[in-house]
Amino acid sequence: TLSDRLTSVLQNLRGKGRLSEADIDATAREIRVALLEADVALPVVRTFIAKVKERAKGAEVSQALNPAQQVVKIVNEELVGILGGETRRLNLAKNPPSVIMLAGLQGAGKTTLAGKLAKWLKGQGHTPILVACDLQRPNAVTQLQVVGQRAGVPVFAPEPGNGVGDPVDVARKGIEEARRAQHDIVVVDTAGRLGVDEEMMRQAADIRAAVQPDEVLFVVDAMIGQDAVNTATAFAEGVGFTGVVLTKLDGDARGGAALSVREVTGQPILFASNGEKLEDFDVFHPDRMASRILGMGDMLTLIEQAEQAFDADQAEAAAIKMGSGQLTLEDFLEQMLALRKMGPIANLLGMLPGAGQMKDQLANLDEKHLDRVQAIIRGMTPAERDDPKIINASRRLRIANGSGVRVSDVNDLVNRFFEARKMMSQMAGRFGLPGGGGKNT
Numbered sequence: 005t006l007s008d009r010l011t012s013v014l015q016n017l018r019g020k021g022r023l024s025e026a027d028i029d030a031t032a033r034e035i036r037v038a039l040l041e042a043d044v045a046l047p048v049v050r051t052f053i054a055k056v057k058e059r060a061k062g063a064e065v066s067q068a069l070n071p072a073q074q075v076v077k078i079v080n081e082e083l084v085g086i087l088g089g090e091t092r093r094l095n096l097a098k099n100p101p102s103v104i105m106l107a108g109l110q111g112a113g114k115t116t117l118a119g120k121l122a123k124w125l126k127g128q129g130h131t132p133i134l135v136a137c138d139l140q141r142p143n144a145v146t147q148l149q150v151v152g153q154r155a156g157v158p159v160f161a162p163e164p165g166n167g168v169g170d171p172v173d174v175a176r177k178g179i180e181e182a183r184r185a186q187h188d189i190v191v192v193d194t195a196g197r198l199g200v201d202e203e204m205m206r207q208a209a210d211i212r213a214a215v216q217p218d219e220v221l222f223v224v225d226a227m228i229g230q231d232a233v234n235t236a237t238a239f240a241e242g243v244g245f246t247g248v249v250l251t252k253l254d255g256d257a258r259g260g261a262a263l264s265v266r267e268v269t270g271q272p273i274l275f276a277s278n279g280e281k282l283e284d285f286d287v288f289h290p291d292r293m294a295s296r297i298l299g300m301g302d303m304l305t306l307i308e309q310a311e312q313a314f315d316a317d318q319a320e321a322a323a324i325k326m327g328s329g330q331l332t333l334e335d336f337l338e339q340m341l342a343l344r345k346m347g348p349i350a351n352l353l354g355m356l357p358g359a360g361q362m363k364d365q366l367a368n369l370d371e372k373h374l375d376r377v378q379a380i381i382r383g384m385t386p387a388e389r390d391d392p393k394i395i396n397a398s399r400r401l402r403i404a405n406g407s408g409v410r411v412s413d414v415n416d417l418v419n420r421f422f423e424a425r426k427m428m429s430q431m432a433g434r435f436g437l438p439g440g441g442g443k444n445t
């Protein structure tokens with residue numbers, strides 16, 4: 005996966021003081037392959053890589069971040085930028101009813117989306133009505149009626165039994181009905197085909213021309229991968245659209261389609277669908293999508309927090325010690341205090357990719373326990389903090405009495421410290437901290 009790839013890329017960068025051109029090129033190559041594997045279209049990957057390289061070369065070397073973290077930050081920022089930065093809101097008409105038309109391939113999730121949108125709009129105080137303009141499939145109208153019932157909104161549909169109706173006609177009448185019954189938003193569901201098809205395009209274009217929607221939303225299945233570019237281009241030319249909705253994000257698609265569609269058509273992604281239920285729906289968040297595509301968990305949040313909370317020199321010195329297995333209890337205490345400033349420690353560690361393997365250790369790290377640890381270390385002499393190996397049985401008893409804990413608590417801490425030192429040394433290698441490398445150092 006991209007996550008694995010990036011992790012190995014970052015490993016290669018570990019320990020470097022600043023980004024060299026060779027570093028950037030090597031990293032860019034890896035990210036390129038990884039994005040292609042995540043189904044991002046080739047031209048989009050090219051543009052993206054060019055931007056990242058450009059910025060990485062011009063970037064000031066950060067005081068707070070190591071080069072590996074800096075690359076992740078740049079990649080992420082560019083990704084969020086392409087995905088649209090801030091989310092755009094729906095364009096609504098000054099004079100209601102506003103018309104929102106849905107277009108896209110069959111199975112993309114238009115009819116389901118109609119229900120989700122209606123429910124969401126209702127929650128915002130609107131009074132939507134759905135209009136059934138998919139007269140292609142026998143049960144398409146019924147499906148919309150079911151969805152409308154669940155959402156608690158009315159559905160305008162052609163009278164049954166008059167043969168196949170004209171979808172353009174139904175769209176017009178639906179809007180008349182909305183005006184008459186004072187619905188402020190009309191959501192027009194349309195027909196799709198399994199593949200891009202001229203007649204379908206013409207029909208959708210005719211509906212658009214007839215009802216002049218305030219928004220035409222292109223609905224696209226995130227699982228469609230590389231095909232997203234061709235489909236989006238065809239719809240952009242054949243019908244035209246003003247916004248995009250990504251569906252089926254509850255699947256395992258990595259979101260490459262989002263990047264492709266956004267970059268190729270220039271239209272913003274407004275909403276995201278992530279399930280079959282009406283509630284499985286949200287406005288689109290470019291930052292969340294970026295971390296999904298990168299597969300970096302919340303490492304990005306961690307980077308932000310690290311930038312804020314750490315004094316760079318101190319952090320670097322500690323990182324070198326951590327990575328080289330020379331950490332003392334004094335450092336441990338200092339680091340712990342710095343980390344605790346950043347929030348609950350289990351959350352913090354949980355943000356690191358690969359932290360899943362440390363779940364058991366994380367579960368034992370409650371805040372009260374940390375208070376105790378702090379008290380114990382404060383009860384030690386500087387010599388003991390510096391070289392915990394000298395803490396023998398009589399010293400343990402003295403420390404326990406001095407800090408108001410049991411001897412077994414002191415034993416526990418000392419043992420855990422040695423374990424933690426070993427673990428940090430391994431982690432430093434994995435996350436590219438300077439001085440890292442575990443067994444190498």
Ligand code: GDP
Nearest residue numbers: 110111112113114115116251252277278279280
């Ligand atoms: P349409 O042909 O574009 O109208 O697509 P439908 O709304 O009929 O959806 C096709 C299928 O995809 C249905 O089985 C939906 O339940 C399902 N579906 C729609 N949106 C989502 C989604 O976000 N996640 C999942 N898992 N399924 C979805």
Ligand code: MG
Nearest residue numbers: 114115138144
């Ligand atoms: Mg449908």
